Amino acid sequence: MPHLDRPNIVLFISDQQRADTMPGMAMGSGRGAGYTPHLDWLANRGTVFRRAYCTTPMCSPARASLLSGLYPHTHGLIANHQERAISREIGLSSEVKVLADYLNPLGYACAYTGKWHLGTGGHRRGFDAFVTRSGDHDTSRKEENEILQFTRKSGIEIGAKLRGLESDPNRFNTKTKVGSSLLSLAFHPSARDAQAAAGFVRSRKDKEDPFCLVYSCHEPHPPFIAPRPFDEIISPAKVTLPPNLSDPSANALMMAKRSADWQLKSTAGLNEKELRAIRAAYMGAVAYVDYLMGIILEALIDTDQIDETLFIFTSDHGEMLGDHGMIYKGSAFFEELMKIPLLVCPPTDENDAGAGRGFCDALVSHVDLVPTILQRCGLRQIPYLPGKDFHCLLDGSEENVNLGIAFQYYAANWGEQPVPLRGWVTERWKYVEDEDGPVELYNLEVDPGEMTNRVGDSTCEDKLTELRGELKTWRIENGDPWPDYPLPPSFVDMPPGGPWNQESL
Secondary structure: OOEOOEOEEEEEEEOOOOHHHOOOOHHHOOOOOOOOHHHHHHHOOOEEEOOEEOOOOOHHHHHHHHHHOOOHHHHOOOOEOOOOOOHHHOOOOOOOOOHHHHHHHHOOEEEEEEOOOOOOOOOOOOOOOEEOOOOHHHOOOHHHOHHHHHHHHHOOOOOOOOOOOOEEEEEEEOOOOEEEEOOOOOOOHHHHHHHHHHHHHHHOOOOOOOEEEEEEOOOOOOOEEEOOOHHHOOOHHHOOOOOOOOOHHHHHHHHHHOOOOOOOEEOOOOOHHHHHHHHHHHHHHHHHHHHHHHHHHHHHHHOOOHHHEEEEEEEOOOOOOOHHHEEOOOOOOOHHHHEOOEEEEOOOOOOOOOOOOEEEOOOEEHHHHHHHHHHHOOOOOOOOOOOOOOHHHHHOOOOOOOOOEEEEEOOOEOOOOOOOEEEEEOOOEEEEEEOOEEEEEEEOOOOOOOOOOOOOOHHHHHHHHHHHHHHHHHHHHHOOOOOOOOOOOOOOOOOOOOOOOHHHO
């Protein structure tokens, strides 16, 4: 049986989920809140980090940072891998260690179920004890694609990416991207992967060595769909729209200067009713994520392994969802996009089981997760990992583990025109620069909605200089070559708005 000094690890990763969907935070509480009973249960046993940040607001590079503990400029996967021209040429290097590479030598059985999206085909890089595979960019051949094989048996035809994530054409609004999943709840790939993950958990009961399980679902990533009944579980009438929904200055700035990043869209063509429908569908997908978590939690509890398990819930990055007049993700560092849910529930003993630590407002980053997990498993700090071990925060410490967090952005998909940014956030301030210099400065203490850009404000010149200097110091210490960055041999010739359908979001 695993011991508390070498606990089981469960890392649950959702996709494009905002931090404010968590219990007790804005969208996660009060009128119009999501339905998340399993997250609520876990929050009562652990710590919810209200200021946790991703390294970059794009799937592949963010996931690579989460699993490797490295920033994008170091792990090299600086934009999304896709199975199409040029974009398929990028992937996570075999020289980059991921979590399983550190845990396998410690005797951990490492398993991975669900979305991978690191450009290595069907290879899961050290997660060899158990694996599920689906989709064109997460398999090396069609025979490996489990959802494809299942839908063929069931007589259902799925879309070009072969992931089983498309919408029911009879229940889908092409303007808002709101609707229902084509596949039913029992057939849906995220549910099938969760059941497979639970099966792995059950197989580990009474095993001597500990395990590490990573489960990753696609939801609540756009399009805004979920299998029934989660597609309509939240009423649009109960949704509360944010105060920064209308932000013409920010919208104009983003759309004018960063228009090459086709994934970041304006909401100018959407009315209030449509925005409410989008947010309700998004929260319905969050409720589905909670349901998926419940499947795994039930297996842990039923097999008496929950108290021996370090359980971490997070997401790769956030979603604009209409705030600042924008939707989806891309070349922006607003809180809605950069803050990610992070709930950490450490293993417990009989004396402190169920004693949650509540909320923590310390600054933490995705790159801090690997060092924190490894320390909890008895492995000393790895010198080349830039992140900090924050286990002290789980014990109620108010120590400033990080005085600032760095952000990076390159492009949506490899081969597309880059729209690069760098950013730096501290306890009170956020600073953003592009290749031409400073572009955004916000006092988060008095302006949490980031509605007043202080770049050009003479009263903030000293603060801008200070933050710009801190970011430069961080770049030098961490080997970030900014403003230089890698370029592909050629670029995709894209029409305005991008050439791909809803599956490309």
